[in-house]
Amino acid sequence: MDMKANKTKLGLKEKYAHMTRGLDWETTYQPKEKVFPQATFEGIKVHDWDKWEDPFRLTMDAYWKYQAEKERKLYAVLDAFAQNNGHLGITDARYLSAVKLFLTGISPLEYMAHRGFAAAGRNFPGVGPRVACLMQSIDEVRHAQTQIHAMSNYNKFYEGFHAGATNQIERVWYLSVPKSFFDDAFSAGPFEWMIAIGFSFEYVLTNLLFVPFMSGAAYNGDMATVTFGFSAQSDEARHMTLGLECIKFMLEQDPDNLPIVQKWIDKWAWRGIRVLSLVATMMDYMLPKRVMSWKEAWEIYFEQNGGALFNDLAKYGIKVPDCITQCTVDKEHLSHQLWLTLCTHGHAMGLHTWLPNAEEMGWLSAKYPNTFDKYYRPRFDKLREMADKGERFYTNTLPMLCQVCQIPMLFTEPDDPTKICYRESDYKGEKYHTCSDGCKHIFDDEPEKYIQSWLPVHQIYQGNCWPEGTDPTVEGFDPLAKYLEWCRIENGKDNGDYEGSGDQANFAAWRGVAIQNT
Amino acid sequence: MAVKALYDYEYTPADTQDKFHGNQLLYVGWDDHFMFAAPLALVLPPSATFSEFVDKYCTHSYGRHPDWAKIDFSKVVWLKSGQPFQPDMNKTLAELGLKHKDVLRLQTPGLNGSGTCF
Numbered sequence: 105m106d107m108k109a110n111k112t113k114l115g116l117k118e119k120y121a122h123m124t125r126g127l128d129w130e131t132t133y134q135p136k137e138k139v140f141p142q143a144t145f146e147g148i149k150v151h152d153w154d155k156w157e158d159p160f161r162l163t164m165d166a167y168w169k170y171q172a173e174k175e176r177k178l179y180a181v182l183d184a185f186a187q188n189n190g191h192l193g194i195t196d197a198r199y200l201s202a203v204k205l206f207l208t209g210i211s212p213l214e215y216m217a218h219r220g221f222a223a224a225g226r227n228f229p230g231v232g233p234r235v236a237c238l239m240q241s242i243d244e245v246r247h248a249q250t251q252i253h254a255m256s257n258y259n260k261f262y263e264g265f266h267a268g269a270t271n272q273i274e275r276v277w278y279l280s281v282p283k284s285f286f287d288d289a290f291s292a293g294p295f296e297w298m299i300a301i302g303f304s305f306e307y308v309l310t311n312l313l314f315v316p317f318m319s320g321a322a323y324n325g326d327m328a329t330v331t332f333g334f335s336a337q338s339d340e341a342r343h344m345t346l347g348l349e350c351i352k353f354m355l356e357q358d359p360d361n362l363p364i365v366q367k368w369i370d371k372w373a374w375r376g377i378r379v380l381s382l383v384a385t386m387m388d389y390m391l392p393k394r395v396m397s398w399k400e401a402w403e404i405y406f407e408q409n410g411g412a413l414f415n416d417l418a419k420y421g422i423k424v425p426d427c428i429t430q431c432t433v434d435k436e437h438l439s440h441q442l443w444l445t446l447c448t449h450g451h452a453m454g455l456h457t458w459l460p461n462a463e464e465m466g467w468l469s470a471k472y473p474n475t476f477d478k479y480y481r482p483r484f485d486k487l488r489e490m491a492d493k494g495e496r497f498y499t500n501t502l503p504m505l506c507q508v509c510q511i512p513m514l515f516t517e518p519d520d521p522t523k524i525c526y527r528e529s530d531y532k533g534e535k536y537h538t539c540s541d542g543c544k545h546i547f548d549d550e551p552e553k554y555i556q557s558w559l560p561v562h563q564i565y566q567g568n569c570w571p572e573g574t575d576p577t578v579e580g581f582d583p584l585a586k587y588l589e590w591c592r593i594e595n596g597k598d599n600g601d602y603e604g605s606g607d608q609a610n611f612a613a614w615r616g617v618a619i620q621n622t
Numbered sequence: 623m624a625v626k627a628l629y630d631y632e633y634t635p636a637d638t639q640d641k642f643h644g645n646q647l648l649y650v651g652w653d654d655h656f657m658f659a660a661p662l663a664l665v666l667p668p669s670a671t672f673s674e675f676v677d678k679y680c681t682h683s684y685g686r687h688p689d690w691a692k693i694d695f696s697k698v699v700w701l702k703s704g705q706p707f708q709p710d711m712n713k714t715l716a717e718l719g720l721k722h723k724d725v726l727r728l729q730t731p732g733l734n735g736s737g738t739c740f
Contacts, residue, residue: 145628293626445659482738483656501683503660504649504725512660513651522739524651524661526725528703534635535723537649550625555635562637565647565665 116161123163125154128231142227146293148365149358153230156353159345160236167239171246174335178250181331186257192618195324196392197611198602200262203255203329204455205386206317208268209282211251215269216286218244220297227294233353236346240302243339254332261614262607264454267592275569275591276454277560278382278446280510284557285379289372291553295354296368302347304372306340308413311405312380314340316387319395355420362421371549373425374542378509381438385446388439388468389460397471402435427542430518436472437521440480445514447487451498452584454593456602459488479521496601502561506539507554508546515539531555639722648715649725650680654734657687661725672718673711680728689733699729 114122131139143150184190194200218241225237252269259265273279289300305313318333320326351369354361384398396404406428414424443457450457460468465484469476490497503512517523518541527544529536531551538544547554563569567576570586588595602608625631639646646668651661664679676695684690700707702724709718720726 141628146626441659444656448657448659479739483740486657486735486738486740497657497686499658499662499683501662501664504651504663514660522654524653526651526661526704526727528725532635534638535721535725537723537725552625552631552633556633557636559637561663562647565645565663566637566641567643 120161120163123165124158124235125231127235136229140227140229142294143229146295146364148295148354148361150230150354151357153228153232155356156230156232157349158232158236159349160342162239162342164235164239167242170338171242174338175246175250178254178331178335182254182257182328185328185331189614189618190327191258191261192611192615193325193327197262197607198390198456198458199320199324199326199392200258200264200607201455201457201602202317202320202324202386202390203258203326204264204268205382205390206329207251207255207265208272208276208454209279209382210313210317211248211255212269212273212279213282213286214244214248214251216283216290217301218242218248220286220290220301223290224294224297224302233298233346233350236349240339240343240346243336243343247336247339250332250335254328257328261610263594263605264456264598264607268454271592272454275560276593277452278511280558280560281382282379284510285375288375288553295364298347298350299354299365299368300372300375302343303351304347304369304376306343307347308373308406308410309376309380310340310344311409312401313383315405316383316395316401320387320391323393323395324391351417351422352420355417355422366422367549369422370425370427371546374427374546375509377427377431378511378540378543381442381511384439385442388471389443389464394467397468398439399435399471402431406431430540430542433518434515436475437479437516440468440472440476441514441516442511444480444483444487445503445512448497448499449503449512450601451599452588452593454591454598456600456605456607458602459484459491475521491601491603502564504537505559505561506543507536507557507559508538508543510557510559511539513537513539637723642722646715646722648675648720649723651725651727652684653727653729654739655684655687655689657735657740658684661727666715668716668720669714671712671714672709675715676711687735689730689735692733693730697731699731701727701729 130136137143221237221241221244225234225241228234228237248269255265273283286301289297292300314333314336318330321329321333351365354365384402387395387398387401411424414422446453447457447459465476465481469481472480487497503514505512513524513526515525517525525540527538527541529538529544529547529551532555534555536547536551536555538547560569564583564587569590570576570583571590574586575581576583576586585595588599593599597606637647642665644667645665648664648666649661650664652658662683664675664683666675666679670679681690695711700709702720704727707726
């Protein structure tokens with residue numbers, strides 16, 4: 105007997121209903137709270153998950169199709185880039201320090217974001233956010249992979265590209281800054297994760313992270329990274345919308361959620377901004393051809409765009425985080441203070457640093473008329489004087505770190521940029537130091553969490569950061585050399601000043617062959 | 623405030639003194655000298671005298687700065703956790719009550735990298 109055939113194709117609306125909301129089911133042999141054990145402990149109250157508005161009406165079958173198409177285009181460009189010696193088209197091999205920072209500091213975070221969104225998707229009882237988190241989780245692992253592939257071409261030619269995601273993210277001292285940021289978020293509950301990463305990082309701060317790196321790539325002739333950026337752009341738009349929907353949903357579900365959400369926004373805005381000081385430094389110092397200053401980016405993307413966002417959220421009772429007053433002061437100082445730190449610790453970095461030249465210092469004083477000449481130019485001049493005498497200065501002692509953000513304690517008092525900001529807390533008989541009121545506040549709120557911080561400086565002093573079998577008691581033991589070996593940083597190749605580096609010499613030689621006859 | 627968690631959330635701190643092989647941490651910052659971009663973390667035995675701390679450890683770290691040799695240590699100001707602190711150079715860290723992870727700041731009035739805070 106013939107079966108009566110239904111319509112062969114579902115309408116978009118029906119398909120959407122079946123492939124998102126229709127995937128949910130009621131539990132029968134276990135109570136719901138046992139299936140979703142993480143749904144309530146953070147104190148967020150949700151009364152009706154069906155009120156979740158799916159920000160992107162995307163179904164999994166369409167998702168695969170879009171993503172596959174983007175992959176095909178991306179890998180075609182990457183192949184062309186490799187075959188045409190695209191690496192010789194960049195402005196200068198100094199630019200690659202920005203790429204190394206991205207590859208070692210940001211790409212592993214994409215992978216952590218993949219894990220985090222997978223966990224959030226697993227833990228939300230509502231099917232709407234579950235499907236959205238699933239897609240974002242797959243996006244994030246795709247970003248990690250495509251970034252590594254886009255940048256791997258440089259690994260054939262330049263130093264410092266060989267171990268970022270495999271060894272360095274868990275070992276290198278400045279990479280503990282972004283790593284601990286994500287570990288902090290990942291070890292929270294699913295709702296805090298969504299505010300930390302989904303909202304604060306992907307929505308409020310993304311234009312200050314992603315855009316500077318991608319525009320930096322475009323300005324400096326790095327077609328591989330630019331193409332990755334295009335490939336990720338539509339994903340990022342989806343992620344931003346998810347973050348915003350999530351915060352609105354929490355605020356609309358119950359008035360008791362407001363103080364919890366506000367506390368998380370305050371915390372994660374500050375945590376995120378501290379991580380972004382690495383981006384500030386990249387924008388102001390690491391790009392041979394600059395896009396805009398950190399201060400300008402902050403003013404456009406945070407003060408103007410972020411201001412509009414917080415005006416929009418004001419109807420729910422959300423206030424602009426208190427830390428923004430501090431940020432308004434910091435925008436004039438941050439990048440200079442951090443680059444001075446990186447330059448004087450350049451022997452222990454997995455990328456090259458350099459002192460800005462006269463033209464670059466002119467740009468910096470034009471962009472920072474209130475601070476650069478007054479505070480920072482004299483310090484670079486002194487470092488330059490020492491370098492010219494053959495005494496490029498690298499500090500020989502490990503720095504004190506902030507217990508929360510893990511950045512060396514290099515930031516200054518809100519009212520005096522010539523005084524280091526020291527804050528401390530006592531907890532159960534032990535002292536903890538933080539770099540700012542923002543970080544101290546976060547520590548004091550959850551000390552049990554931050555007393556466990558894996559602070560690289562302390563770990564080195566405890567003897568936990570050498571290759572297996574190292575005997576630190578032998579005569580002439582060189583702790584720095586052993587630490588770098590453990591980090592898979594090749595001493596004398598990956599680190600130190602760009603002036604005189606292999607990257608500089610090779611780039612000049614290869615480019616010379618490309619544009620000259622001798 | 624306690625961490626909100628699904629279980630009793632209690633952990634041992636990562637950096638207690640017993641993990642430093644008989645030594646302790648002591649942080650020191652030298653005000654107005656940004657050649658050293660951040661305060662330093664030193665590891666040394668609690669039995670070290672304050673003069674050893676200055677002559678051996680601080681000199682190793684700060685000695686390359688031209689101001690270091692010009693310091694008259696009878697005129698400097700030390701701060702411990704931001705409060706004035708008057709060390710007896712011949713006493714040990716333990717005798718002076720300088721505990722694991724205490725922070726000292728050295729102020730050298732008149733010396734500030736020739737006005738540049740370098």
